[in-house]
Amino acid sequence: MLKMIVCMKQVPMVTELPWDTRTGTLKRELAEGMMNPACKHALEAALRLKHEHDGHITAITMGPPMAEEILHEAIAMGADRCLMLCDKKMAGADTLVTSYTLARAIEIFCPDFDLILCGCYTSDSETAQVGPQLAEELDIPVIAYAEDCTVNEETITIKRVSDNFLETLQMNMPGLITLTTQNFAPRYTPIAGLQDAFDEPNILTVSADDLGLDEEIIGLAGSPTKILEVYSPTAQKNNIVMKGAPKRIVEELLERFDDRIGSVIRKDLKVVS
Amino acid sequence: MAETKRSIWVFGDYRNYFQNRVTLQLLSRAKDLAQRIDARVCAVVFGHEVDEWVGEYIAHGAQTVYVTDHPMLKNYSTDIYVTLMERLAQTYDPEIILVGATSFGREFAPRVSKRLKTGLTADCVDLDINEDGILVQTAPAFGGNLLTRIVTPQRRPQMATVRAGVFQEIPHNYEATGEIIYVEMPMHLPKDRVRLISSERQPPREQKIEDASVVVCGGRGMGSKKKFRNLYELAKTLGGEVGATRPVVYSKWAEEDALVGQADKHIKPKVLFSFGISGAIQHTAGIVDADFIIAVNKNPNAAMMKMADVAIVADANQVCTALIRELKKRIRT
Numbered sequence: 269m270l271k272m273i274v275c276m277k278q279v280p281m282v283t284e285l286p287w288d289t290r291t292g293t294l295k296r297e298l299a300e301g302m303m304n305p306a307c308k309h310a311l312e313a314a315l316r317l318k319h320e321h322d323g324h325i326t327a328i329t330m331g332p333p334m335a336e337e338i339l340h341e342a343i344a345m346g347a348d349r350c351l352m353l354c355d356k357k358m359a360g361a362d363t364l365v366t367s368y369t370l371a372r373a374i375e376i377f378c379p380d381f382d383l384i385l386c387g388c389y390t391s392d393s394e395t396a397q398v399g400p401q402l403a404e405e406l407d408i409p410v411i412a413y414a415e416d417c418t419v420n421e422e423t424i425t426i427k428r429v430s431d432n433f434l435e436t437l438q439m440n441m442p443g444l445i446t447l448t449t450q451n452f453a454p455r456y457t458p459i460a461g462l463q464d465a466f467d468e469p470n471i472l473t474v475s476a477d478d479l480g481l482d483e484e485i486i487g488l489a490g491s492p493t494k495i496l497e498v499y500s501p502t503a504q505k506n507n508i509v510m511k512g513a514p515k516r517i518v519e520e521l522l523e524r525f526d527d528r529i530g531s532v533i534r535k536d537l538k539v540v541s
Numbered sequence: 542m543a544e545t546k547r548s549i550w551v552f553g554d555y556r557n558y559f560q561n562r563v564t565l566q567l568l569s570r571a572k573d574l575a576q577r578i579d580a581r582v583c584a585v586v587f588g589h590e591v592d593e594w595v596g597e598y599i600a601h602g603a604q605t606v607y608v609t610d611h612p613m614l615k616n617y618s619t620d621i622y623v624t625l626m627e628r629l630a631q632t633y634d635p636e637i638i639l640v641g642a643t644s645f646g647r648e649f650a651p652r653v654s655k656r657l658k659t660g661l662t663a664d665c666v667d668l669d670i671n672e673d674g675i676l677v678q679t680a681p682a683f684g685g686n687l688l689t690r691i692v693t694p695q696r697r698p699q700m701a702t703v704r705a706g707v708f709q710e711i712p713h714n715y716e717a718t719g720e721i722i723y724v725e726m727p728m729h730l731p732k733d734r735v736r737l738i739s740s741e742r743q744p745p746r747e748q749k750i751e752d753a754s755v756v757v758c759g760g761r762g763m764g765s766k767k768k769f770r771n772l773y774e775l776a777k778t779l780g781g782e783v784g785a786t787r788p789v790v791y792s793k794w795a796e797e798d799a800l801v802g803q804a805d806k807h808i809k810p811k812v813l814f815s816f817g818i819s820g821a822i823q824h825t826a827g828i829v830d831a832d833f834i835i836a837v838n839k840n841p842n843a844a845m846m847k848m849a850d851v852a853i854v855a856d857a858n859q860v861c862t863a864l865i866r867e868l869k870k871r872i873r874t
Binding site for chain 1: 648650655811
């Protein structure tokens with residue numbers, strides 16, 4: 269049996285976000301949540317491997333209570349069991365501490381895994397760091413940005429495009445891969461699955477105490493990085509407004525911004541006088 | 542053997558032209574930062590027969606280059622490179638490590654930061670030093686809708702990855718001299734756990750809109766399907782690609798693969814032309830990484846016009862056709 273773990277995160281659904289038009293910022297606290305797209309592709313990859321290899325999938329997330337929604341969705345799609353790491357003490361964790369916390373939970377609740385699948389990055393913080401750092405924490409091999417994967421006995425083979433090289437890589441399991449959204453388009457959630465997800469959700473909620481972790485080493489307190497400020501870049505633009513006849517506007521545009529436009533298309537757009 | 546003076550390291554990512562460029566850009570920024578905290582600028586190079594790169598990095602501002610040269614390092618191996626970097630950093634104790642946010646760098650840097658138990662900020666768009674001498678890292682979030690300033694106040698080194706094109710490289714100076722420190726390949730290196738089965742240089746992929754340096758986006762404000770075709774001619778003249786909003790695709794003025802937006806394609810052109818687009822968040826979330834935006838709309842109050850660097854208040858199609866004519870005239874001469 270192929271024992272898999274899929275790590276996933278709930279992210280705000282940007283199109284649904286209340287948008288403060290005055291400051292150009294998101295009112296994040298009012299956001300609707302969704303399963304991060306790359307995580308959903310990772311779950312889809314796991315579901316296909318489950319079908320081929322008689323697998324078992326544990327979905328894990330860490331987040332506030334509302335993040336449990338994505339675990340229901342995971343069960344509805346076909347995950348067998350879920351872990352919900354939820355504790356105020358875990359809040360504000362950066363990637364280093366998140367990977368540390370996930371690793372402790374995996375060691376306690378699913379130590380005999382073969383393969384961990386993660387989305388390559390999240391749509392909110394976009395760091396792409398948790399997957400590789402989790403592999404380091406568990407001391408297992410990792411391949412990031414996988415586009416395709418096949419499993420044989422004890423090895424996993426992946427394909428990826430890395431800096432203009434098409435690479436085929438192989439590693440022994442247990443191991444960790446992070447997946448892009450290139451392939452594994454997620455299936456639609458079947459109605460029958462939804463029923464299961466709410467009738468008998470196989471979700472175990474785990475606290476910091478359950479993991480034996482002190483407050484000082486997790487969450488915000490344990491994180492080496494600190495956020496000084498979050499701000500909107502669009503609110504800062506110095507905007508130039510042009511009006512008038514199209515021909516004249518276009519001439520002025522190319523004269524004034526030859527450095528911005530001409531340099532990119534590698535043509536001198538100034539009229540030599 | 543700790544260093545007497547603090548140092549800022551730049552990882553020498555030389556595998557292809559663009560990786561090497563980001564390394565040179567980081568050396569340039571490292572030089573600015575180093576002046577502020579009285580540090581030395583160092584490059585780190587792993588590979589086989591890498592003299593060319595060592596020379597290149599010195600010419601671009603590295604005062605010291607740490608080199609491990611060994612046939613085993615001929616191909617990039619994340620596993621081995623992580624171990625080498627970990628050991629080197631533990632020996633020489635750098636203040637800051639900067640890595641290009643290439644595919645390689647984005648897998649390599651998180652693992653190094655984990656081994657060194659320090660913070661890492663991904664994909665920085667700016668780096669600065671504050672009054673306490675700490676590296677202030679500006680990174681995007683929510684597809685660039687927000688920027689975050691992040692510091693690692695206590696632990697060292699402070700680590701950041703930076704995308705290509707964020708900083709300007711300084712012109713090379715082949716008269717410059719630097720110190721080269723050869724670091725032996727460690728004797729008992731853990732075996733590489735990931736096997737490279739094959740690696741082929743990709744033929745340059747057909748230009749994708751996500752990678753295009755010029756994108757011409759159009760919305761319903763273009764007026765009609767026929768007028769929308771003008772955008773393709775403009776894009777061709779500029780060597781760019783055409784993007785479209787959802788209403789345009791639903792009206793079948795453009796193909797679905799041209800869709801740019803939050804749930805669709807995210808583009809990051811150097812120059813973005815936006816014609817007749819009102820600027821709903823579903824669309825603008827896909828274009829926030831554009832460097833320079835020229836928007837054309839009859840409505841000066843459209844959200845798209847507020848986001849633009851240059852907002853042209855006029856009929857989108859008329860400006861489009863005038864621009865095609867003017868560009869053709871100027872490019873020919």
